[in-house]
Amino acid sequence: MARITIEDCLRRVTNRFVLVNMVAKRVRQIREGSEYLVNSPKNEDIVISLREIAAGKVKGIIPDEPTSV
Numbered sequence: 001m002a003r004i005t006i007e008d009c010l011r012r013v014t015n016r017f018v019l020v021n022m023v024a025k026r027v028r029q030i031r032e033g034s035e036y037l038v039n040s041p042k043n044e045d046i047v048i049s050l051r052e053i054a055a056g057k058v059k060g061i062i063p064d065e066p067t068s069v
Contacts, residue, residue: 008054022060
């Protein structure tokens with residue numbers, strides 16, 4: 001199976017910080033018993049969550065820019 005890279009995920013999520021938060025949240029969901037959204041045997045949870053994001057199976061919400069006072 002091909003390697004997953006951060007660049008593959010950045011095609012779907014343009015902000016690296018949002019990507020890190022999405023991956024962390026998805027790993028927690030997987031470890032709490034959530035089903036995999038892609039078929040990826042023998043991979044760590046973090047790799048599976050990156051594959052799910054790169055495949056477009058997991059979508060995140062980018063928070064609005066904070067307003068200056």
